[in-house]
Amino acid sequence: MPLISTRALTKRYSGGVTALDGLTVEIGEGIIGLVGANGAGKSTLIKILLGLLPATEGEATVLDLDTATHGARIRELVGYMPEHDCLPPDVSATEFVSHMARVSGLPSGAARERTADILRHVGLYEERYRPMGGYSTGMKQRVKLAQALVHDPKVLLLDEPTNGLDPAGRDEMLALIERIGRDFGMTAIVASHLLGEIERVADWLVAIDAGRLLRTAPLASFTERTGQLLVETEEAAEPLAQRLVGRGMQAVADGRTVIVDIASAGEGDHGEYAVYGEYAVYDAVRDESVALNMALVRIEHRRHQLEDLFRAGGTDAPVA
Amino acid sequence: MHPSPEAAGAIYDIGYRHYDGLRLGRRGAVTAVVGAGLRAIFGLGRSGRSKVIPWGALILATMPAIVAVAIRVLAGDLIDLYGYDSYLWQIGALLPIFVAAQAPELVVNDIRHRVLPLYFSRPMSRFDYVAAKLGALSLALLSLTLLPVLVLFVGRVLAAEDVVGAIGDEAGALPAIIGSGLLHGVVLAGLGLAICSLAARRAYAAGAVLAVFLIGSVVSEVLAEAGGFADIAPFLSPLAILDGTRQWLFGGSVAESPVGAADVPLALFSLATLVVTFGSWAVLAFRYRRITV
Numbered sequence: 001m002p003l004i005s006t007r008a009l010t011k012r013y014s015g016g017v018t019a020l021d022g023l024t025v026e027i028g029e030g031i032i033g034l035v036g037a038n039g040a041g042k043s044t045l046i047k048i049l050l051g052l053l054p055a056t057e058g059e060a061t062v063l064d065l066d067t068a069t070h071g072a073r074i075r076e077l078v079g080y081m082p083e084h085d086c087l088p089p090d091v092s093a094t095e096f097v098s099h100m101a102r103v104s105g106l107p108s109g110a111a112r113e114r115t116a117d118i119l120r121h122v123g124l125y126e127e128r129y130r131p132m133g134g135y136s137t138g139m140k141q142r143v144k145l146a147q148a149l150v151h152d153p154k155v156l157l158l159d160e161p162t163n164g165l166d167p168a169g170r171d172e173m174l175a176l177i178e179r180i181g182r183d184f185g186m187t188a189i190v191a192s193h194l195l196g197e198i199e200r201v202a203d204w205l206v207a208i209d210a211g212r213l214l215r216t217a218p219l220a221s222f223t224e225r226t227g228q229l230l231v232e233t234e235e236a237a238e239p240l241a242q243r244l245v246g247r248g249m250q251a252v253a254d255g256r257t258v259i260v261d262i263a264s265a266g267e268g269d270h271g272e273y274a275v276y277g278e279y280a281v282y283d284a285v286r287d288e289s290v291a292l293n294m295a296l297v298r299i300e301h302r303r304h305q306l307e308d309l310f311r312a313g314g315t316d317a318p319v320a
Numbered sequence: 321m322h323p324s325p326e327a328a329g330a331i332y333d334i335g336y337r338h339y340d341g342l343r344l345g346r347r348g349a350v351t352a353v354v355g356a357g358l359r360a361i362f363g364l365g366r367s368g369r370s371k372v373i374p375w376g377a378l379i380l381a382t383m384p385a386i387v388a389v390a391i392r393v394l395a396g397d398l399i400d401l402y403g404y405d406s407y408l409w410q411i412g413a414l415l416p417i418f419v420a421a422q423a424p425e426l427v428v429n430d431i432r433h434r435v436l437p438l439y440f441s442r443p444m445s446r447f448d449y450v451a452a453k454l455g456a457l458s459l460a461l462l463s464l465t466l467l468p469v470l471v472l473f474v475g476r477v478l479a480a481e482d483v484v485g486a487i488g489d490e491a492g493a494l495p496a497i498i499g500s501g502l503l504h505g506v507v508l509a510g511l512g513l514a515i516c517s518l519a520a521r522r523a524y525a526a527g528a529v530l531a532v533f534l535i536g537s538v539v540s541e542v543l544a545e546a547g548g549f550a551d552i553a554p555f556l557s558p559l560a561i562l563d564g565t566r567q568w569l570f571g572g573s574v575a576e577s578p579v580g581a582a583d584v585p586l587a588l589f590s591l592a593t594l595v596v597t598f599g600s601w602a603v604l605a606f607r608y609r610r611i612t613v
Binding site: 047050052053072073075076078080082084085086087088089090095099100102103104105106107110114117121147151152183184185 | 335336337338339341342343344345346348349351352353355356365429430433434435437438439440441442443444445613
């Protein structure tokens with residue numbers, strides 16, 4: 001049973017911009033990376049899931065509740081950390097987070113207790129009694145996370161949680177998100193345009209581009225083997241590629257590397273016994289590089305890279 | 321994992337605890353916003369400086385009632401210093417000051433610092449939010465528009481030789497007291513919040529509120545003095561409009577009010593009050609619908 005599902009979800013803004021274009025996706029438990037370039041539709045999706053924006057077409061459910069009709073109930077069970085600044089400067093973190101807990105529906109005693117708990121969990125100590133105007137970006141991000149957590153939601157929607165943080169701050173924020181997903185038992189949907197970050201914590205990725213679903217799969221499968229071998233040579237690899245093609249393989253040279261399609265290798269000619277697949281390629285590469293007197297640097301299975309996702313269709317490819 | 325070394329060794333790090341207690345939903349959210357609004361208006365839990373204006377206004381507004389009761393105790397019925405009818409007009413200057421000083425606190429920062437998405441991503445709607453803020457300011461204003469007149473009422477009853485008889489004599493004034501208090505509180509809260517919701521900073525909001533009230537009453541008085549404009553003069557001042565409406569509803573004229581000089585049906589003032597009230601609510605609805613989250 002998915003926690004969140006959308007069917008043909010489309011959002012067109014009055015200006016004519018289509019932010020979501022028939023997005024159909026199901027999201028289960030865990031730490032979910034929602035990745036896409038800026039403007040891919042991540043924030044719009046989050047706001048529709050919260051019931052803050054109506055969808056133009058299609059439908060979405062969160063925890064089996066329809067976003068169009070049960071927005072208030074969903075918002076009781078979901079925590080939201082917006083991308084932008086959202087903290088009043090003249091109130092302390094304690095005061096602010098406990099007020100937000102009460103606005104989430106907690107009685108005042110519970111709000112106070114959970115505020116103290118949560119601020120400790122996100123790593124805010126003595127400074128929690130000072131006005132937030134004097135906080136560093138890192139502390140502000142912690143308070144933003146705390147207000148999203150304080151009512152013990154089942155699902156967390158975090159929009160670019162590492163925005164504006166320095167490398168150390170990013171590490172701490174990612175570690176916190178990981179802890180929330182593993183130890184707090186919450187499902188966290190983390191929207192980010194930084195693939196390199198998201199792959200450090202997510203166990204599942206939902207990639208969207210121009211409002212459409214690009215791919216949804218476990219993180220591991222995004223980086224699985226491609227069925228190709230990558231051969232790196234010390235000099236221009238073109239002659240090697242030509243000789244492999246001459247043996248009936250699909251091989252493409254790019255500078256000092258050759259990419260060989262394993263499936264195209266077929267049955268290798270090995271004298272007394274036959275070899276198949278990658279072993280045929282190994283043999284062929286060995287023999288041909290000897291014949292060319294060409295030095296090899298490495299041979300390895302080529303893996304998908306997250307960036308490949310966006311290279312095909314993405315006009316504004318994100319930087320990892 | 322831990323950001324600081326002392327956190328790693330903290331003995332009270334007992335892991336995450338889930339919450340499965342009561343959730344009060346939308347009603348809890350509205351109650352929380354009204355409560356926080358009242359605390360902010362009266363500076364509770366804040367510095368002494370932020371208590372000066374609200375509590376000062378409350379004391380100043382109640383003082384005449386206390387003095388009137390004291391004189392009544394000493395001098396009997398001979399001197400009737402403040403009647404119920406004119407009381408709100410007498411303390412009228414305090415109302416704009418109170419609204420200008422305290423209403424911006426309620427709405428401006430939430431817009432300016434983009435806190436609203438955090439409210440709207442919780443069980444409350446935009447309508448709930450605005451209604452809660454209006455409720456908080458209206459309730460706070462009742463401390464000026466209703467509480468002092470009730471003090472006067474209670475004082476007059478207790479000061480009488482025949483208390484039981486006095487209740488009978490004075491009780492007839494209660495509907496007018498409560499009605500006028502509510503009328504002033506609710507209308508001024510709407511007008512004040514509508515003005516503040518359009519301002520980018522609290523100081524601008526305060527200035528705008530004062531401008532609307534002061535310019536209104538100054539122009540209104542100048543026009544009334546100039547002669548020939550006496551009929552339209554009171555319609556420029558929110559407080560005069562409210563006084564006209566009060567007179568239409570409950571009777572009892574006030575000597576100093578420009579309403580008396582205007583030769584128009586009092587019902588027109590009620591119409592003006594409705595325009596001001598629904599106009600303010602429309603401005604609020606427009607303002608908060610436009611805010612993107």
